[in-house]
Amino acid sequence: MERTLVLVRHGQSEWNLKNLFTGWKDPGLTDVGVKEAHEAGRKLKAEGITFDRAFTSNLSRAQKTLDIILGELGQTDLKVVRDEALNERDYGDLSGLNKDEARVKWGEEQVHIWRRSYDIAPPGGESLRDTLARTLPYYVREILPEVMSGKRVIVTAHGNSLRALIMVLEGHTQDSIIAREVETGVPMIYTLGPDSRVVSHREP
């Protein structure tokens, strides 16, 4: 049986372009972000992949990315499930601040720890561990059963909400997840085995 799960980070957002911490804020896609989403859809089409189930967050940049991908696949009628469990990590007090200005204020190392560490939360926000504590139960309850029943599933979400899921899917440690970056608009195609573990992963 085929068990396919595709994860896609949204295309470039207005705040990615402005280099601002975004988190639960809701900026739209830039023109580049729209192009990246079309490109992701075209890549999936070239792979011959269509979907039976689609999940996204409660934030418009991920929803719009999914809409564009489904448009490229001729699947605009596919029902989309939106849930804030897939939202970006809440960046708390950093939300809306410029990342370079934050580095000047708090230092390169501290900002990197807030952005990429597993268990250090930015002030008022969520660590990757906190993010995992909401994304993983949602994945196990809502997404994984669909994949395991042979449905082809796409999830469009965010850099850190996807890093949380990727940590489990790719078996990262708390140390190795620090270096795992997720590019905007690049489909990550996972095939799962009968024990729900990943047997293959590619990025066309």
Ligand SMILES: O=C(O)[C@@H](CO)OP(=O)(O)O
């Ligand atoms: O600002 C954010 O919400 C995220 C994703 O764009 O940024 P970072 O890569 O710094 O975690």
